[in-house]
Amino acid sequence: MSRYEKQLLLPEFTQEHQDLLKNTKLLMVGAGGLGAPALPYLAGAGIGHITIVDDDVVDISNLHRQTIFKTSDAGKNKAELTAAYLRELNPEIKITAVLQRLNVGDDIDGFDIILDGTDNFESKQLLNELSIRSKTPLVAASVEGFNGTVAIFAGFDKNAPCYHCLFPELPLDCKSCVEGGILGTVAGLAGMYQAHLTLCFLLGIGDVKPGTILSLDFKTMRTQALQLEKNPECAACGKAQYGARREKIEAPVIPLLHPDELKDHVVVDVRTFEETFEKPIENALHIPLQDIPGRYAELPTDRPIAFICRSNKRSRVAAEYLYARGYKNVCVLDALAA
Numbered sequence: 001m002s003r004y005e006k007q008l009l010l011p012e013f014t015q016e017h018q019d020l021l022k023n024t025k026l027l028m029v030g031a032g033g034l035g036a037p038a039l040p041y042l043a044g045a046g047i048g049h050i051t052i053v054d055d056d057v058v059d060i061s062n063l064h065r066q067t068i069f070k071t072s073d074a075g076k077n078k079a080e081l082t083a084a085y086l087r088e089l090n091p092e093i094k095i096t097a098v099l100q101r102l103n104v105g106d107d108i109d110g111f112d113i114i115l116d117g118t119d120n121f122e123s124k125q126l127l128n129e130l131s132i133r134s135k136t137p138l139v140a141a142s143v144e145g146f147n148g149t150v151a152i153f154a155g156f157d158k159n160a161p162c163y164h165c166l167f168p169e170l171p172l173d174c175k176s177c178v179e180g181g182i183l184g185t186v187a188g189l190a191g192m193y194q195a196h197l198t199l200c201f202l203l204g205i206g207d208v209k210p211g212t213i214l215s216l217d218f219k220t221m222r223t224q225a226l227q228l229e230k231n232p233e234c235a236a237c238g239k240a241q242y243g244a245r246r247e248k249i250e251a252p253v254i255p256l257l258h259p260d261e262l263k264d265h266v267v268v269d270v271r272t273f274e275e276t277f278e279k280p281i282e283n284a285l286h287i288p289l290q291d292i293p294g295r296y297a298e299l300p301t302d303r304p305i306a307f308i309c310r311s312n313k314r315s316r317v318a319a320e321y322l323y324a325r326g327y328k329n330v331c332v333l334d335a336l337a338a
């Protein structure tokens with residue numbers, strides 16, 4: 001009892017909640033920047049069975065954000081080290097380490113929840129597919145620079161979105177930590193938000209449900225909670241998953257607009273807050289790309305919409321996202337790209 005005493009003192013947290021956590025089988029894919037901060041809290045809370053998948057080894061450059069590892073751990077497998085750490089933290093729960101990479105053909109049935117601690121888009125798409133196939137909710141997290149996104153997906157549910165509903169296209173200018181650099185606390189905070197969202201979801205605390213997206217800006221300290229709807233046309237979880245196969249949807253052709261061709265367009269700047277601050281665009285509405293799913297309804301349906309960003313890539317993602325939602329008069333404003 002004393003191990004969980006402090007959470008059991010909360011009016012929101014009863015012995016039933018504790019038992020629920022004890023009976024939960026959690027899969028964490030990746031024991032790096034997100035898994036390392038998230039897992040100790042999940043083990044500490046009493047999640048009964050935690051499986052950690054990671055084939056990677058500790059590098060000295062990981063330590064500023066993956067603080068469960070020590071300098072002497074360099075070269076050792078992360079899943080194995082994390083399992084040892086968690087077993088000492090809470091010997092009453094079961095921990096399994098899998099020292100491999102997850103593959104498309106893998107069978108991941110039997111888990112109650114999957115946590116995405118990977119750092120690249122391909123792995124995230126794969127986890128999304130496995131989540132849909134095994135009908136297991138997915139708590140995804142990602143960081144880039146000073147921005148974090150943490151969200152819950154359940155594409156197998158006909159009313160809940162999947163990861164692909166949010167990111168239908170490869171975000172071309174998204175950098176991984178390796179390329180883009182990261183402050184240790186940013187990864188740590190995102191991992192802890194992921195653990196927190198997982199606990200709230202499992203315990204039914206607050207209004208956390210599939211489709212909940214937390215958009216975190218660790219520079220302005222701005223946090224937004226959004227609710228994403230399922231995209232009925234989503235290639236990963238749309239209608240095709242439930243009924244008969246449907247016709248292949250043609251990819252929309254998004255026109256590229258020269259600034260001279262602007263008429264009564266609503267110009268939407270989809271860059272980050274810091275980019276907009278550095279180089280503002282006059283008369284543009286600012287909605288960062290990651291907020292588009294939660295805010296696109298603010299845009300008028302009876303006027304043409306032109307998206308603008310640094311390299312036209314995020315603009316294209318935004319335009320295609322709106323196109324799929326019935327906004328047929330969308331384009332990319334080719335003004336900033338070199």
Ligand SMILES: [Zn+2]
Binds near residue numbers: 162163164165231235
């Ligand atoms: Zn989807």
